[in-house]
Amino acid sequence: MKNNANSVSKWLNLCNNRRSPWKKLILTVLLAFALQSCHKKKPLGDNYFIAKNGSEILYLYDKNSSPGAPDIPWDDKYRVVNADIKSFVILQADYAKDKDHYFHKGIMLTNVDYATFLISDHKEDRMVIAGIVRDKNHVYSFRNPHNIIEEADPETYQKTDYAVGSGYWYKDSKHYFVHDTVVNTDYNTFKPITEYIYHDKDNIYLLHTSGYSDKATYLKAIPEPGLSNPKEIVPGIIESDNAVFVSQKEGRFIRIPVEDKQSIRYFQPDYTYMIIDRKIYCQGEPLEDADIASFSVYKYPGNNGFSSYAKDNNYVYYYDDKLLDADPNTVRFVKDGNQNLIKDSHYKWVPQYGNINHFTRKMPIEK
CATH class of the missing domain: 1.10.287 (Helix Hairpins)
Incomplete structure (x- = not known):
């Protein structure tokens, strides 16, 4: 050297x-x-090292994710850990301890009770970094144990079976928590319908979450007292004993009341259209003037793939848009190059993808 x-x-x-x-x-x-x-350093594990002088412990931090990491270049990305080197022990997930203190990412945890501090339920993979850290007084954020999870009871706090995105639901004896955030629900009846849709005796809840950003995590409540036997039909459609709920943009649900559950029919393969109580709906909205007796959905040749074209004796539809010049008796569904569209002997109706609203462009066939 x-x-x-x-x-x-x-x-x-x-x-x-x-x-x-x-x-x-x-x-x-x-x-x-x-x-x-x-300056060779001896690795201990989990980004902890013994310095070349043998008398210091160092932590190799990432300034983009470590709280308080200074903005300095090259090999100065090591933080000196103020720990007793003889009793220093690596634990898991960047946690460590010596005879007197616990550490996280090289920083001493001065806010925890050393005698009762416990790390459990650690899970880490490409998508999830999760676990529980607690002492006799508090439950702490696993990713930042300098923060207390408000209202969490350390004696009863535990992971539930409800998986969600990049984390898990937790609960104690009185509350549910997701991403370190307490949520207000009816504790005794709260259950998942899907990974991002939940319910209790009074509401349906849509979970809004932004990965590890706890501040962006919340439940949006949609009042639905007396909800009975909700289940997901396909992503975006929830069915209960007395209603069908169709999700729309910006986290909204359309509620369609149901008098006769046996009347419900979903048009496959993409469930854009449905019949409820002798009325046709497109993505939850009534499809005005549609003839239920002759209504059908165009499908790919061989019924392979999705189509949002439909017809009855009077009209051809693209979603809820009536294609007034299209004859339902002669227009056929075809694959034209990389596009799926309908056409007759003179015109084709080409979907305009990438737009907020669904619509097609009428074009001569030769174009």
Whole structure:
């Protein structure tokens, strides 16, 4: 290593003599990395190291995710851990301890009770970093144990069987929590319908979450007292004993009351259209003037794939848009290049993808 540093120094002297600022800058960087490699550190695990001098413990932090990490370059990404080196033990998920303190990402946890502090239910993979940290007084955020999870009871706090996105639901004896956030529901009747839709005796809930951003996590309540036997039919459609709920943009549900549950019919393959109590709906909205007796959905050749075209004796539809010049008796569904569309002997109706609203463009066949 000493020979390498000497060689780099000679190159710098040569560059100084030639007055080459670019070469000087490049070789200065090379010298910095050469000197960095001289400071060998013994890895302990989980980004903890013993310094070359043998008397210090270091933590290799990521300034983008470690709280309080200074913005400094190159090998200065090591934080000195103020720990007793003889009793220092690596635990899991960047946690460690010595005879007197616990540490997370190299920072001493001064807000926890050492004698009763416990780490449990740790799970970590490409999508999830989760677990429980607690002591006799509090439950703490697993990803940032300097923060207390408000209202959480440390004696009864536990992980539930409800998985959600990049984390889990937790509960204690009185509340449910997701992403370290307490949610207000009826505790005794709260249950999942899907990963992001829940219900209790009074409401349907839509879960809004943004990964690890706890502040962006909340439940939106849609009042539905007396909800009975809700289940997901397909993503975006929930059916109960007396209503069908169709999700729309911006987290809204359309509620369609049901008098006769046996009347419900969903048109496959994509469930865009449905019949409820002798009325046709498109994505939850009534399809006005549609003839229920002759209504059908266009399908791919061989019934393979999705289609949002439909017809009855009077009209051809693209979603809820009536294609007034399209004859339901002659228009056929085809695959034209990479697009799926309908056409007759003169025109084709091409879907305009990427738009907020569903519509088609009428075009001569030769275009």
